[in-house]
Amino acid sequence: MKNIKITICVLFVFTFHFIEAQQLQSFIEDAKRNNPEIQGYLLRHNIAEEKINEANWIPNTEFSAGYFVSEPETRTGAQRARFSARQKLPWFGAITARENYASAMADAEYVEIAIAKRKLTLSVSQSYYRLYTIKAKQKVLNENIRLLKTYEKLALTSVEVGKASVVDVLRLQIRQNELQQQVEVLDEAYLGEQITFNKLLNREGNVVVNILEELSLPKEDAVYDSNRLPFNPELLKYDKLYESVVQSEVLNKSEHNPMIGFGLDYVPVSERPDLSFSDNGKDILMPMISVSIPVFNKKYDSKSKQNELKQLEITSQKDNRLNVLESAFAKAISRRNQARIQYNMQVKNIKQTNDAEEILIKGYEAEAINFNELLDIQELGLKFKINQISAISAYYEESAIVNYLIAE
Known part of the structure; x- marks a missing residue:
């Protein structure tokens, strides 16, 4: 009987602390x-x-465009404008x-x-x-x-x-x-x-x-x-x-x-009316690469x-x-x-x-x-x-x- 009372007491204490912790x-x-x-x-x-x-x-891609007010003359014709794209990586x-x-x-x-x-x-x-x-x-x-x-x-x-x-x-x-x-x-x-x-x-x-x-x-x-x-x-x-x-x-x-840059320039060229040859008025396309050090x-x-x-x-x-x-x-x-x-x-x-x-x-x-x-x-x-x-x-x-x- 005494052991039963002790067991009940222990269980009560354990349950009490469990409830407190749970709450x-x-x-x-x-x-x-x-x-x-x-x-x-x-x-x-x-x-x-x-x-x-x-x-x-990555850095923004740069686009630019320019128009030649005074068109530069080249062997293949006059350059009218310039279009460019640049990308740094x-x-x-x-x-x-x-x-x-x-x-x-x-x-x-x-x-x-x-x-x-x-x-x-x-x-x-x-x-x-x-x-x-x-x-x-x-x-x-x-x-x-x-x-x-x-x-x-x-x-x-x-x-x-x-x-x-x-x-x-x-x-x-x-x-x-x-x-x-x-x-x-x-x-x-x-x-x-x-x-x-x-x-x-x-x-x-x-x-x-x-x-x-x-x-x-x-x-x-x-x-x-x-x-x-x-x-x-x-x-x-x-x-x-x-x-x-x-x-x-x-x-x-x-x-x-360094940073690596890639770009492309495009220049439209007008034909020369006074001449006739294979590259007359051929547009210019120029890929580019750059390094920023x-x-x-x-x-x-x-x-x-x-x-x-x-x-x-x-x-x-x-x-x-x-x-x-x-x-x-x-x-x-x-x-x-x-x-x-x-x-x-x-x-x-x-x-x-x-x-x-x-x-x-x-x-x-x-x-x-x-x-x-x-x-x-x-x-x-x-x-x-x-x-x-x-x-x-x-x-x-x-x-x-x-x-x-x-x-x-």
């Missing part, structure tokens, strides 16, 4: 679908992808280099989407846990108000039999007023946080958010591998930026190559130097960001562990407070009850319960930070 994940998915910031990043990525198509271009591989550079920039924009989604997930999770904290504190405060009302009735009865004074009753009523004030303040805090939460999901601020009534800490802490930190999108972004600089240098070198290389040399400096800058930025993330990871793990220690201590304190309270109540039948001591114990118990709720919230908020840092 929060549902909110997160809604936020990712509807959040305007995410949609903005998606549009930026679409624009960057479209630039790949833009990169596949980039060196082999130049278009591919432009496309690769645009693709690298699009990849960098895509990583920004992943970063934005992670930050949104963290914000939604933290806001959810803040809502839980407010609700849980209100629940504890209301329970204590009801308990104080019971003590008030007990005090009134004690006044009638001479075991307490009216001052004890007034003190209990004042304490109830203080707790009721805290409940009302938390109501306002909840409404403000509810608006924040709903706006993350891009919906009306007054939409009611269903929060679980109770959260508990897992039996064991999840083990996180800090070796996954380098795979955080914030760091992968620098890899993509570095690759874009590499592709920028490839593009720079390709633009340093970048003789002055300072522009391209400077661009190469800039790219080299950018690579060094990106590497430094990535190393610095890794240090920041490693520090944040260590702090989050430490604070999560601190929250568990605080939680465990509050559990012990609450049990001892309940025992002390029970002893005071049991002494009521034997002698006059000490309402001052009872009120002190009640305040201690409330303090420990509030601290316990804060510890639970801190545990899950720090866990959310760890997930932001190393989750796949």
Whole structure:
């Protein structure tokens, strides 16, 4: 029978955490679908992808026409006009280099989407846990108000039999007023946080958010591998930026190559009426080829130097960001562990407070009850319960930070 009870308890805890995770994940998915910031990043990525198509271009074809006002005479006749067509083509591989550079920039924009989604997930999770904290504190405060009302009735009865004074009753009523004030303040805090939460999901601020009534800490802490930190999108972004600089240098070198030009000139020629020969009035057709050579290389040399400096800058930025993330990871793990220690201590304190309270109540039948001591114990118990709720919230908020840092 004992084993069955243990099994039922384990299943309840597992089911509880599963429901909590499922509910929060549902909110997160809604936020990712509807959040305007995410949609903005998606549009930026679409624009960057479209630039790949833009990169596949060649210079405009040039057409020109001219009319000889004074017709030049040649052996075969007078030239009346000139029609020309010109087309320049980039060196082999130049278009591919432009496309690769645009693709690298699009990849960098895509990583920004992943970063934005992670930050949104963290914000939604933290806001959810803040809502839980407010609700849980209100629940504890209301329970204590009801308990104080019971003590008030007990005090009134004690006044009638001479075991307490009216001052004890007034003190209990004042304490109830203080707790009721805290409940009302938390109501306002909840409404403000509810608006924040709903706006993350891009919906009306007054939409009611269903929060679980109770959260508990897992039996064991999840083990996180800090070796996954380098795979955080914030760091992968620098890899993509570095690759874009590499592709920028490839593009720079390709633009340093010559450009080939092809052309065709057509000149209509009038016949000479005074002569008769085989090529009389024969039109002129002249194919042409040209090569554009970048003789002055300072522009391209400077661009190469800039790219080299950018690579060094990106590497430094990535190393610095890794240090920041490693520090944040260590702090989050430490604070999560601190929250568990605080939680465990509050559990012990609450049990001892309940025992002390029970002893005071049991002494009521034997002698006059000490309402001052009872009120002190009640305040201690409330303090420990509030601290316990804060510890639970801190545990899950720090866990959310760890997930932001190393989750796949």
